[in-house]
Amino acid sequence: MKHYPLFFSLILLNLLPSCKGKKEDPAPLTPTQLLVGKRWELRSSVDSGPLFGTVDQYAAAPPCVRDNFLQFTEPNTCVYDEGPTLCDPSNPQTELGTWSLANDGTQLTISVGGYTVANTVDELTATSLKLTWTQMQGTTTAVRKNTYVAVP
Structure with missing residues (x-):
């Protein structure tokens, strides 16, 4: 009999609503926060257009x-790095x-080495950056799709 009050007390404690408030979800990262502070390595680059078809x-x-x-x-500064192996x-x-x-x-515009490229951002997450760059080749349009991954 002595254990019944303790047993019922534990049940009641579990039934009472928690005094702790709900934790709020953190604010989503801005595109700038997703982009900066990472090393973005190219993993895919595909050109397509009427002159040459699709080229990997x-x-x-x-x-x-x-x-x-x-x-x-x-x-708004960036570094283009040749990586471990210089050509x-x-x-x-x-x-x-x-x-x-x-x-x-x-829209992400990058200027390095005298070249400026205006890209459409197709995807930007903490680990993936997908860009599309469109340019005119004579009277036809060529499209390059680049995929980068963030590497620690």
Whole structure:
């Protein structure tokens, strides 16, 4: 009999609502927060257009190109790094550039080494960056789709 009050007390404690409030979900990361502070390595690059059809540029690239990466930092600077393997030892290991996001993070413009490319952001997560770049080749349109992964 002595154990019944303790037993019922434990049951009642479990039935009472918790005094702790619900934890709020953290605010989602902004596109800038998702982009900066990571090393983005190219994992896929496919060109398509009426002149040459579809070409897998990544598969055709030598290993010294496939290990290159981009790193975005604030405020709007980036580094293009040749990675561990240089194709041409006379090239610099890194080149500084700039970047900007526009249209609620759906446009990413990157300027490095005298070239500026305006990309459409198809996907930006903590681990994946998918970009589309469209350019005119004469009177036809060519499209490049690049996929990058974030590497620690």
